[in-house]
Amino acid sequence: xxxxxxxxxxxxxxxxxxxxxxxxxxxxxxxxxxxxxxxxxxxxxxxxxxxxxxxxxxxxxxxxxxxxxxxxxxxxxxxxxxxxxxxxxxxxxxxxxxxxxxxxxxxxxxxxxxxxxxxxxxxxxxxxxxxxxxxxxxxxxxxxxxxxxxxxxxxxxxxxxxxxxxxxxxxxxxxxxxxxxxxxxxxxxxxxxxxxxxxxxxxxxxxxxxxxxxxxxxxxxxxxxxxxxxxxxxxxxxxxxxxxxxxxxxxxxxxxxxxxxxxxxxxxxxxxxxxxxxxxxxxxxxxxxxxxxxxxxxxxxxxxxxxxxxxxxxxxxxxxxxxxxxxxxxxxxxxxxxxxxxxxxxxxxxxxxxxxxxxxxxxxxxxxxxxxxxxxxxxxxxxxxxxxxxxxxxxxxxxxxxxxxxxxxxxxxxxxxxxxxxxxxxxxxxxxxxxxxxxxxxxxxxxxxxxxxxxxxxxxxxxxxxxxxxxxxxxxxxxxxxxxxxxxxxxxxxxxxxxxxxxxxxxxxxxxxxxxxxxxxxxxxxxxxxxxxxxxxxxxxxxxxxxxxxxxxxxxxxxxxxxxxxxxxxxxxxxxxxxxxxxxxxxxxxxxxxxxxxxxxxxxxxxxxxxxxxxxxx
Amino acid sequence: xxxxxxxxxxxxxxxxxxxxxxxxxxxxxxxxxxxxxxxxxxxxxxxxxxxxxxxxxxxxxxxxxxxxxxxxxxxxxxxxxxxxxxxxxxxxxxxxxxxxxxxxxxxxxxxxxxxxxxxxxxxxxxxxxxxxxxxxxxxxxxxxxxxxxxxxxxxxxxxxxxxxxxxxxxxxxxxxxxxxxxxxxxxxxxxxxxxxxxxxxxxxxxxxxxxxxxxxxxxxxxxxxxxxxxxxxxxxxxxxxxxxxxxxxxxxxxxxxxxxxxxxxxxxxxxxxxxxxxxxxxxxxxxxxxxxxxxxxxxxxxxxxxxxxxxxxxxxxxxxxxx
Numbered sequence: 001x002x003x004x005x006x007x008x009x010x011x012x013x014x015x016x017x018x019x020x021x022x023x024x025x026x027x028x029x030x031x032x033x034x035x036x037x038x039x040x041x042x043x044x045x046x047x048x049x050x051x052x053x054x055x056x057x058x059x060x061x062x063x064x065x066x067x068x069x070x071x072x073x074x075x076x077x078x079x080x081x082x083x084x085x086x087x088x089x090x091x092x093x094x095x096x097x098x099x100x101x102x103x104x105x106x107x108x109x110x111x112x113x114x115x116x117x118x119x120x121x122x123x124x125x126x127x128x129x130x131x132x133x134x135x136x137x138x139x140x141x142x143x144x145x146x147x148x149x150x151x152x153x154x155x156x157x158x159x160x161x162x163x164x165x166x167x168x169x170x171x172x173x174x175x176x177x178x179x180x181x182x183x184x185x186x187x188x189x190x191x192x193x194x195x196x197x198x199x200x201x202x203x204x205x206x207x208x209x210x211x212x213x214x215x216x217x218x219x220x221x222x223x224x225x226x227x228x229x230x231x232x233x234x235x236x237x238x239x240x241x242x243x244x245x246x247x248x249x250x251x252x253x254x255x256x257x258x259x260x261x262x263x264x265x266x267x268x269x270x271x272x273x274x275x276x277x278x279x280x281x282x283x284x285x286x287x288x289x290x291x292x293x294x295x296x297x298x299x300x301x302x303x304x305x306x307x308x309x310x311x312x313x314x315x316x317x318x319x320x321x322x323x324x325x326x327x328x329x330x331x332x333x334x335x336x337x338x339x340x341x342x343x344x345x346x347x348x349x350x351x352x353x354x355x356x357x358x359x360x361x362x363x364x365x366x367x368x369x370x371x372x373x374x375x376x377x378x379x380x381x382x383x384x385x386x387x388x389x390x391x392x393x394x395x396x397x398x399x400x401x402x403x404x405x406x407x408x409x410x411x412x413x414x415x416x417x418x419x420x421x422x423x424x425x426x427x428x429x430x431x432x433x434x435x436x437x438x439x440x441x442x443x444x445x446x447x448x449x450x451x452x453x454x455x456x457x458x459x460x461x462x463x464x465x466x467x468x469x470x471x472x473x474x475x476x477x478x479x480x481x482x483x484x485x486x487x488x489x490x491x492x493x494x495x496x497x498x499x500x501x502x503x504x505x506x507x508x509x510x511x512x513x514x515x516x517x518x519x520x521x522x523x524x525x526x527x528x529x530x531x532x533x534x535x536x537x538x539x540x541x542x543x544x545x546x547x548x549x550x551x552x553x554x555x556x557x558x559x560x561x562x563x564x565x566x567x568x569x570x571x572x573x574x575x576x577x578x579x580x581x582x583x584x585x586x587x588x589x590x591x592x593x594x595x596x597x598x599x600x601x602x603x604x605x606x607x608x609x610x611x612x613x614x615x616x617x618x
Numbered sequence: 619x620x621x622x623x624x625x626x627x628x629x630x631x632x633x634x635x636x637x638x639x640x641x642x643x644x645x646x647x648x649x650x651x652x653x654x655x656x657x658x659x660x661x662x663x664x665x666x667x668x669x670x671x672x673x674x675x676x677x678x679x680x681x682x683x684x685x686x687x688x689x690x691x692x693x694x695x696x697x698x699x700x701x702x703x704x705x706x707x708x709x710x711x712x713x714x715x716x717x718x719x720x721x722x723x724x725x726x727x728x729x730x731x732x733x734x735x736x737x738x739x740x741x742x743x744x745x746x747x748x749x750x751x752x753x754x755x756x757x758x759x760x761x762x763x764x765x766x767x768x769x770x771x772x773x774x775x776x777x778x779x780x781x782x783x784x785x786x787x788x789x790x791x792x793x794x795x796x797x798x799x800x801x802x803x804x805x806x807x808x809x810x811x812x813x814x815x816x817x818x819x820x821x822x823x824x825x826x827x828x829x830x831x832x833x834x835x836x837x838x839x840x841x842x843x844x845x846x847x848x849x850x851x852x853x854x855x856x857x858x859x860x861x862x863x864x865x866x867x868x869x870x871x872x873x874x875x876x877x878x879x880x881x882x883x884x885x886x887x888x889x890x891x892x893x894x895x896x897x898x899x900x901x902x903x904x905x906x907x908x909x910x911x912x913x914x915x916x917x918x919x920x921x922x923x924x925x926x927x928x929x930x931x932x933x934x935x936x937x938x939x940x941x
Contacts, residue, residue: 057708057899059708061710064707064710145665147663147665147666147667147668147669147670148669148673150666151657151658151662151666151669151670151707152658152662152707153666155663155665155666156663159663165665168663168665169665169668221705221710222710222711223710224710225710225711252711255795257795257891258708258709258710258711259708259709259891259895259896259899260795260891261795263795288792288889290792290886290889290891290895290899291791291792291886291887291888291889292775292886292887292889294775295775295778295790295791295887295889298778298779298782298783299790301783302783302790304790472901472902473902474901474902474903474904478655478656517655518655518658518662
């Protein structure tokens with residue numbers, strides 16, 4: 001999943017300092033006496049318009065947009081099973097029946113999942129008279145399987161359904177593993193037991209599409225501009241959609257202009273009695289898309305927006321909110337599944353030696369990196385891969401490379417270097433050419449250049465000098481995993497799960513299926529001799545693989561699944577050591593005083609399921 | 619005149635061909651890896667990549683790839699920026715449609731800013747040239763230097779922070795969804811963007827116009843005009859300004875042409891839904907067809923502006939002949 005971007009705003013600080021004269025003359029800047037996230041029940045009423053601002057566009061196509069799922073989850077697109085969009089300690093990692101009337105029945109071999117569809121669920125206008133049926137889920141998955149319908153999407157999650165790939169390749173006219181014995185029953189046959197299938201079916205791509213919406217024909221590529229809702233909200237202008245017109249005469253949803261705005265209004269077809277997960281207090285949710293983070297943060301403080309969405313405020317704004325007693329209650333630091341880490345290319349000297357990798361884990365001043373992320377409010381320091389949301393908090397104290405104050409331990413690091421084959425002088429410094437001018441890629445935006453400076457200094461203490469290459473945010477996930485580029489260290493990278501299951505963290509980062517320039521394995525874990533040979537310039541040492549261990553965890557469920565993934569995390573962290581984990585960065589959100597009943601989900605976003613406007617926005 | 623225009627248009631076509639080749643190579647051939655993977659986005663399935671290869675012909679010989687791309691540059695019905703090739707994945711819409719939707723905002727921004735910088739820049743330049751080394755000249759030129767030195771993004775942030783966030787004198791950034799462009803202009807939503815964009819240009823225009831006017835004022839024909847007993851006002855208006863400002867016309871045309879390709883920084887800072895904001899969105903979202911479409915559109919804008927400038931210039935300056 002494309003991670004959200006913490007903001008760096010040196011420019012904002014500069015502007016602030018230069019504009020101080022004008023500011024001092026003013027005094028019109030609003031301040032709130034109200035407490036953010038106030039949960040006084042009497043204030044929580046339905047009504048009003050919640051106004052969110054984000055520089056990013058969450059998208060509106062359930063099969064294509066692989067970015068922010070929350071807007072689908074809370075508002076427009078119900079799925080068979082759903083999350084409640086609350087924190088982990090409030091059941092936020094569990095799945096609940098949503099459009100399914102109950103949890104699915106799973107066969108003893110784990111290969112057949114049977115869902116029963118909740119009756120009498122109607123679509124938003126103009127399909128208000130159409131009931132959701134089991135076939136509509138098949139339509140959604142067929143669109144996800146269609147390469148033109150799901151460009152940019154995440155069809156790989158559904159390859160486990162029998163016949164999905166054949167349909168995708170065009171060699172079958174339907175997905176053989178999906179059957180609909182009647183309008184309320186959906187049966188899925190899998191090629192292999194998959195413990196997290198429920199989560200995969202909770203993703204927006206599996207949200208039903210009504211017959212007549214032409215999502216497999218006329219609107220194969222642009223259904224997002226014609227989205228039909230099942231949730232409590234629909235895109236403004238939905239009632240004006242007219243699918244009976246010729247394609248050239250149809251006008252898309254007026255409430256969504258990509259990169260500009262997304263306006264959600266109440267879906268008259270939605271019935272609260274059928275939906276126990278969503279309170280849907282605001283009458284309307286308006287997203288202002290685009291602009292700069294600094295300006296959006298000012299709008300929140302000024303009260304013209306209610307929340308800064310999908311991006312952390314600038315460091316200066318965080319400090320302002322933290323130190324101003326009247327604003328302190330309006331800032332929230334939400335736990336996420338995000339892991340900030342440094343990836344080491346284990347196929348390339350000197351990181352083909354585990355002692356060098358262990359040395360980097362010891363030498364890094366993680367506390368200094370945390371300070372760059374605004375300090376403790378930015379999230380806790382990490383010593384392993386899985387964040388508390390993914391490990392059920394069972395690994396919170398696990399940190400095999402812990403150092404005093406998490407500030408690094410040079411003596412331990414040097415001791416590791418001395419054990420490696422790259423310290424012929426045995427002085428704790430890497431003495432060979434492989435340690436000089438190591439290609440290290442980082443992002444050019446946000447805090448990453450500042451982090452790279454610290455990392456460069458730390459690693460230099462072990463004799464490792466870096467040739468830092470800055471790339472833009474969208475390029476880092478193609479630069480780092482590209483084995484041909486011989487990137488030694490991937491500095492400016494992090495990963496966030498798509499749903500609260502460790503598969504979506506451990507497989508992309510360490511599975512061999514995720515190797516290659518189009519995905520996410522930046523450490524060469526599991527790379528084969530053939531792959532390294534075709535990349536060129538690598539020796540005969542093969543990096544270790546964890547594929548078998550991942551495969552062993554995939555079919556498990558429940559507590560056994562958590563234990564399995566946690567064990568794998570411990571194994572990877574201590575025995576393979578492909579990365580230097582350093583932070584579980586939080587989503588920091590600022591809200592206006594109008595926002596009450598504030599809560600957040602396990603991904604770290606404001607919970608639009610439960611948030612309300614004070615006194616219904618009046 | 620006709621021959622001149624034909625010649626200019628032919629040279630425009632050659633230039634466009636060169637631009638198309640460069641665009642094709644830069645965006646499709648220079649970057650490492652399969653362009654289909656970049657169009658498809660991260661974690662694309664092999665089927666998706668195959669489908670994109672089919673649509674764009676990335677797996678075909680290079681001349682066919684170029685032909686598919688270049689077809690979209692031919693101003694022929696159904697060809698120019700055709701949606702089969704120039705289709706924005708991020709916006710799920712043809713690039714041409716998006717450009718047409720966003721162009722009015724960019725034109726409004728560019729023309730409004732141009733009007734401001736012409737008034738400010740030329741006014742300052744003329745005053746400085748007419749009274750060189752005076753106190754006014756020194757003050758204005760120092761101001762111009764400051765204007766050139768201030769980056770537009772910084773000026774934009776500063777304006778927003780002071781005039782909206784703190785003082786509330788001017789409207790905030792962005793255009794409300796259902797507000798027409800004329801209403802937005804009337805409400806002053808473009809005022810800060812115009813000025814922020816115009817400041818740097820006006821400073822530049824002031825310095826250029828001052829230098830050219832000073833040069834013209836020392837020409838023999840100006841001296842002759844004065845010797846003939848013409849009033850100073852007539853000398854300045856009829857002889858000095860007409861000749862002295864011709865280079866400014868050249869600059870204005872090219873600057874406007876460039877701005878039509880998108881004013882990325884100002885549109886982003888002020889959250890204006892123009893071509894600049896769209897091009898940034900396309901680049902950060904790796905929306906390759908959109909990036910290429912905008913690049914070509916920007917190139918065409920500059921070239922057309924160039925032709926118009928040449929024609930205008932020839933009228934303004936008697937020394938230039940169409941032949």
